[in-house]
Amino acid sequence: xxxxxxxxxxxxxxxxxxxxxxxxxxxxxxxxxxxxxxxxxxxxxxxxxxxxxxxxxxxxxxxxxxxxxxxxxxxxxxxxxxxxxxxxxxxxxxxxxxxxxxxxxxxxxxxxxxxxxxxxxxxxxxxxxxxxxxxxxxxxxxxxxxxxxxxxxxxxxxxxxxxxxxxxxxxxxxxxxxxxxxxxxxxxxxxxxxxxxxxxxxxxxxxxxxxxxxxxxxxxxxxxxxxxxxxxxxxxxxxxxxxxxxxxxxxxxxxxxxxxxxxxxxxxxxxxxxxxxxxxxxxxxxxxxxxxxxxxxxxxxxxxxxxxxxxxxxxxxxxxxxxxxxxxxxxxxxxxxxxxxxxxxxxxxxxxxxxxxxxxxxxxxxxxxxxxxxxxxxxxxxxxxxxxxxxxxxxxxxxxxxxxx
Amino acid sequence: xxxxxxxxxxxxxxxxxxxxxxxxxxxxxxxxxxxxxxxxxxxxxxxxxxxxxxxxxxxxxxxxxxxxxxxxxxxxxxxxxxxxxxxxxxxxxxxxxxxxxxxxxxxxxxxxxxxxxxxxxxxxxxxxxxxxxxxxxxxxxxxxxxxxxxxxxxxxxxxxxxxxxxxxxxxxxxxxxxxxxxxxxxxxxxxxxxxxxxxxxxxxxxxxxxxxxxxxxxxxxxxxxxxxxxxxxxxxxxxxxxxxxxxxxxxxxxxxxxxxxxxxxxxxxxxxxx
Numbered sequence: 001x002x003x004x005x006x007x008x009x010x011x012x013x014x015x016x017x018x019x020x021x022x023x024x025x026x027x028x029x030x031x032x033x034x035x036x037x038x039x040x041x042x043x044x045x046x047x048x049x050x051x052x053x054x055x056x057x058x059x060x061x062x063x064x065x066x067x068x069x070x071x072x073x074x075x076x077x078x079x080x081x082x083x084x085x086x087x088x089x090x091x092x093x094x095x096x097x098x099x100x101x102x103x104x105x106x107x108x109x110x111x112x113x114x115x116x117x118x119x120x121x122x123x124x125x126x127x128x129x130x131x132x133x134x135x136x137x138x139x140x141x142x143x144x145x146x147x148x149x150x151x152x153x154x155x156x157x158x159x160x161x162x163x164x165x166x167x168x169x170x171x172x173x174x175x176x177x178x179x180x181x182x183x184x185x186x187x188x189x190x191x192x193x194x195x196x197x198x199x200x201x202x203x204x205x206x207x208x209x210x211x212x213x214x215x216x217x218x219x220x221x222x223x224x225x226x227x228x229x230x231x232x233x234x235x236x237x238x239x240x241x242x243x244x245x246x247x248x249x250x251x252x253x254x255x256x257x258x259x260x261x262x263x264x265x266x267x268x269x270x271x272x273x274x275x276x277x278x279x280x281x282x283x284x285x286x287x288x289x290x291x292x293x294x295x296x297x298x299x300x301x302x303x304x305x306x307x308x309x310x311x312x313x314x315x316x317x318x319x320x321x322x323x324x325x326x327x328x329x330x331x332x333x334x335x336x337x338x339x340x341x342x343x344x345x346x347x348x349x350x351x352x353x354x355x356x357x358x359x360x361x362x363x364x365x366x367x368x369x370x371x372x373x374x375x376x377x378x379x380x381x382x383x384x385x386x387x388x389x390x391x392x393x394x395x396x397x398x399x400x401x402x403x404x405x
Numbered sequence: 406x407x408x409x410x411x412x413x414x415x416x417x418x419x420x421x422x423x424x425x426x427x428x429x430x431x432x433x434x435x436x437x438x439x440x441x442x443x444x445x446x447x448x449x450x451x452x453x454x455x456x457x458x459x460x461x462x463x464x465x466x467x468x469x470x471x472x473x474x475x476x477x478x479x480x481x482x483x484x485x486x487x488x489x490x491x492x493x494x495x496x497x498x499x500x501x502x503x504x505x506x507x508x509x510x511x512x513x514x515x516x517x518x519x520x521x522x523x524x525x526x527x528x529x530x531x532x533x534x535x536x537x538x539x540x541x542x543x544x545x546x547x548x549x550x551x552x553x554x555x556x557x558x559x560x561x562x563x564x565x566x567x568x569x570x571x572x573x574x575x576x577x578x579x580x581x582x583x584x585x586x587x588x589x590x591x592x593x594x595x596x597x598x599x600x601x602x603x604x605x606x607x608x609x610x611x612x613x614x615x616x617x618x619x620x621x622x623x624x625x626x627x628x629x630x631x632x633x634x635x636x637x638x639x640x641x642x643x644x645x646x647x648x649x650x651x652x653x654x655x656x657x658x659x660x661x662x663x664x665x666x667x668x669x670x671x672x673x674x675x676x677x678x679x
């Protein structure tokens with residue numbers, strides 16, 4: 001079976017990577033030709049049956065797709081409102097949705113003759129997913145990770161090393177995901193000839209936002225077919241957490257033409273939007289240019305990027321994918337924010353009520369879905385993207401409760 | 406005719422190449438910058454590239470990243486940088502000043518507001534490292550309206566089609582990035598630069614400056630044989646870092662480096678024929 005990747009003809013972005021005023025290619029000149037080559041390769045393989053069949057095979061046999069769409073009956077009953085279905089991306093190989101994209105980009109890297117892959121990572125999930133595909137394909141792999149994130153995601157750092165990747169600690173700027181992305185870009189500009197940069201989210205210069213979305217859209221394609229099969233109709237609402245926004249766009253994209261399906265992206269409110277200590281550019285930022293694209297950013301009045309805060313390293317990013325910026329302005333999706341405390345409560349709740357330990361990132365989506373469900377009727381349906389599993393976060397959770405693991 | 410074009414015509418008549426130092430404005434503290442600009446002119450600088458600090462300098466190596474961090478810790482904003490240029494202009498009406506940085510501070514100020522303020526301050530050219538011509542239409546309009554030269558980068562990966570496209574919208578000069586890498590990187594290859602400059606010369610009559618990887622008098626002299634201008638940044642900024650807190654020594658060490666480059670560039674006049 002050949003997978004369909006592209007959605008409707010004429011869909012965004014345009015040829016220059018623009019989603020309305022957002023997106024584009026804001027990079028140093030050295031990268032412009034390599035980005036064009038990447039675009040050309042991607043366009044070519046997007047309609048290449050051999051490539052698509054290999055991708056499909058890898059997603060089934062290596063990643064473990066399709067992932068289940070699980071009805072959280074006890075939790076839904078407890079909330080007393082809508083029925084909540086969880087798209088179980090936590091059950092993928094490596095424990096999160098990130099691998100959908102790294103499998104796709106690594107196959108592309110191989111087709112393009114690149115021998116070395118690099119990646120940036122925040123929580124470490126994308127780094128692990130990149131190191132995993134690199135190990136499988138015999139490619140050299142370097143992962144850039146902020147020193148602050150290395151300290152709070154020790155398990156994933158060790159996983160990457162076990163997989164044979166070199167993990168480079170980034171000491172510049174705020175020492176988190178944005179700085180890791182800067183450093184990966186610097187590596188790429190230096191080693192363009194043999195290196196493929198696997199960006200982990202739907203941000204960066206064109207074609208990355210579109211390419212990563214297309215690789216992640218399998219989440220929404222499966223979920224759409226599964227809910228029609230299991231519930232006999234489309235859901236009333238979709239909920240997913242948004243850092244850069246790849247798991248969210250992956251779920252949302254195949255439903256965007258279904259105008260009766262409400263779409264909610266959940267950002268990290270950290271200590272609360274009013275404190276300024278958060279990572280919610282769509283809720284509380286404004287447009288600017290960073291990391292190769294125009295989008296909503298957390299920035300000061302002088303255009304400097306400001307430090308973000310979230311309990312979850314994977315949401316701790318001052319920008320967001322340009323397609324989310326566009327969906328916000330168009331009103332097709334609504335963006336809301338959930339605090340550290342609310343996310344933590346959802347983490348515990350799902351673990352105890354359903355026996356599923358969610359990642360702290362995904363816990364933001366769960367917390368909002370819980371609020372939303374209780375305002376809805378019992379015959380309504382919410383699909384939540386459970387984007388990753390929580391094993392990587394147990395040290396963070398334990399430390400907050402004063403427990404030494 | 407703008408100060409930049411004037412400058413290159415004067416140099417051409419004299420058979421010399423431009424020496425263009427780069428420093429980050431506000432590094433290590435704002436009070437250092439304007440006196441340092443004057444001292445660099447006295448030491449032989451023809452044009453000054455003044456870095457506008459940005460929190461996420463993706464195209465810069467560690468030396469200039471740290472310079473931006475120092476300047477930002479001192480609160481140096483784009484408006485402060487423009488004020489420094491205005492102050493410089495009170496004593497120096499002829500040396501061109503080019504702002505070099507990233508797009509977001511310009512974007513947040515607003516292109517028209519920025520262009521007007523920059524022209525009033527006496528800025529002659531603007532390099533936005535992360536702005537290729539494909540995305541530059543609105544900024545080009547704003548700068549053009551104020552007579553400010555948009556200066557674009559060309560790279561080893563830039564092909565003929567892009568050289569043509571970029572040179573069609575650039576003015577003042579174009580800036581050739583001599584290596585695949587970030588500012589301050591190693592691995593400068595004079596022959597490959599010479600070949601690329603010949604390729605660029607087939608598309609444009611604009612002067613071509615070469616930067617990235619020029620560390621000392623020898624590499625400056627080697628580049629001056631093939632280019633119209635030589636840009637030196639990281640090796641100067643390193644002197645600032647090593648002497649932070651001692652502004653006299655910063656000025657002394659930077660002017661020493663520039664004076665040696667000036668002599669080396671002017672004595673190696675045996676330019677290879679085009």
